[in-house]
Amino acid sequence: MKHITCIDDLRALHKRRVPKAFFDYCDRGSYAEETLRANREDLQAIKFRQRILVDVSRRDTSTTILGEPSTMPLILAPVGLLGMQHGDGEIHACRAAQAAGIPFTQSTMSICSIEDIAANVEKPFWFQLYVMKDRGFIKDLIQRAIAAKCSALVLTVDLQVIGQRHADIKNGMTVPPEWSLSKLLDFASKPAWVSGVLRGKRRTFGNIAGHVKNTEDLNRLAEWTASQFDTSLNWKDVEWVRSIWPGKLIIKGILDVEDAEEAAKTGAQALVVSNHGGRQLDGAPSSIEVLPEIVDAVGSKMEIMFDGGIRSGQDVMRALALGAKSCMIGRAYAYGLGAGGQAGVAKAIDIIQKELLTTMGLCGVNKVDEIDDHIIAV
Numbered sequence: 001m002k003h004i005t006c007i008d009d010l011r012a013l014h015k016r017r018v019p020k021a022f023f024d025y026c027d028r029g030s031y032a033e034e035t036l037r038a039n040r041e042d043l044q045a046i047k048f049r050q051r052i053l054v055d056v057s058r059r060d061t062s063t064t065i066l067g068e069p070s071t072m073p074l075i076l077a078p079v080g081l082l083g084m085q086h087g088d089g090e091i092h093a094c095r096a097a098q099a100a101g102i103p104f105t106q107s108t109m110s111i112c113s114i115e116d117i118a119a120n121v122e123k124p125f126w127f128q129l130y131v132m133k134d135r136g137f138i139k140d141l142i143q144r145a146i147a148a149k150c151s152a153l154v155l156t157v158d159l160q161v162i163g164q165r166h167a168d169i170k171n172g173m174t175v176p177p178e179w180s181l182s183k184l185l186d187f188a189s190k191p192a193w194v195s196g197v198l199r200g201k202r203r204t205f206g207n208i209a210g211h212v213k214n215t216e217d218l219n220r221l222a223e224w225t226a227s228q229f230d231t232s233l234n235w236k237d238v239e240w241v242r243s244i245w246p247g248k249l250i251i252k253g254i255l256d257v258e259d260a261e262e263a264a265k266t267g268a269q270a271l272v273v274s275n276h277g278g279r280q281l282d283g284a285p286s287s288i289e290v291l292p293e294i295v296d297a298v299g300s301k302m303e304i305m306f307d308g309g310i311r312s313g314q315d316v317m318r319a320l321a322l323g324a325k326s327c328m329i330g331r332a333y334a335y336g337l338g339a340g341g342q343a344g345v346a347k348a349i350d351i352i353q354k355e356l357l358t359t360m361g362l363c364g365v366n367k368v369d370e371i372d373d374h375i376i377a378v
């Protein structure tokens with residue numbers, strides 16, 4: 001890993017090491033990918049004010065996230081199918097996050113189950129919930145997260161209707177992979193990936209396989225989500241989740257001030273300003289474009305987390321300057337996982353932390369809570 005100096009290097013390695021269908025599933029966005037691109041472009045358009053001759057010898061990225069100490073304002077976002085990027089991917093990513101001292105969020109759509117992760121890591125992790133039609137099953141899932149001592153529930157509210165990802169259709173992306181000649185040739189050129197996934201605990205969705213009806217459709221991901229996810233989901237269901245889950249609640253997938261105001265009434269401690277990494281509503285604004293108005297509206301009532309397009313410590317600095325308390329990363333660490341398992345995720349986190357520390361120094365800032373819009377050039 002010594003020649004890896006940035007997240008783009010991890011992406012290039014991920015692309016080389018993981019079959020095309022799974023790399024594209026991770027990398028690409030929905031429809032024309034306008035929102036995917038806007039996430040990156042709008043972050044890059046924010047320029048810093050360089051400040052000189054400030055004593056920055058005491059720089060420190062540590063902070064708190066929902067009252068808990070964290071070594072930096074960074075969270076590993078829920079990412080589905082990590083176990084298809086690398087065998088036991090969820091366990092490796094969680095271990096890397098815990099070793100670095102930051103939270104890991106397990107997706108409902110994980111390959112390893114909640115129990116697989118809990119048995120293989122040392123500290124509590126966060127659990128992300130998708131609400132499906134079978135509410136008995138969802139209640140059971142929440143109870144499994146409670147039994148596993150998950151320390152926060154991230155309720156994702158922006159994927160009841162799934163945005164089409166052209167690449168997944170073109171690639172015939174299925175879980176577990178279905179065989180075809182082109183896939184066999186692709187897999188044959190990625191032997192380390194194949195043996196890693198074969199050695200992994202599972203090759204299908206650990207949390208949901210066996211519980212839901214229509215499992216014959218489980219392999220065709222988009223059709224399956226369309227048949228299982230509950231499109232009637234509304235604010236009353238958030239109250240229902242709140243009544244079952246006693247711990248910290250985070251609502252993920254807010255882009256609109258009115259929705260943020262509604263979220264602030266639910267008793268949730270935090271929300272994530274997110275467009276699902278440009279994988280859902282194509283044509284939606286970038287996350288960074290709407291962040292300031294959401295912070296203005298509800299930032300005094302809830303903790304505001306941010307995601308969408310973060311590929312560097314500079315990007316974390318930008319989101320914090322515009323009012324986020326912490327940032328989630330999705331692709332940045334998934335690239336690391338595909339590139340090098342736990343060590344690759346650790347590398348992604350380390351790269352971002354070092355970039356953040358350097359950027360803080362060059363902007364004349366010592367502490368995370370000193371980062372605000374005074375560091376932005378107008």
Ligand SMILES: Cc1cc2nc3c(=O)[nH]c(=O)nc-3n(C[C@H](O)[C@H](O)[C@H](O)COP(=O)(O)O)c2cc1C
Nearest residue numbers: 026077078079080107156276277307308309330331
């Ligand atoms: C491959 C992939 C799978 C994802 N799966 C989930 C998921 O299961 N649940 C969820 O809430 N968000 C999911 N997301 C969205 C991420 O949690 C996050 O919002 C997004 O990745 C942030 O954008 P970034 O990738 O540019 O950092 C997924 C994102 C990616 C890239």
Ligand SMILES: CC(C)CC(=O)C(=O)O
Nearest residue numbers: 080109159221225276279
């Ligand atoms: C299986 C998917 C529904 C997971 C997801 O949230 C995504 O791919 O963006």
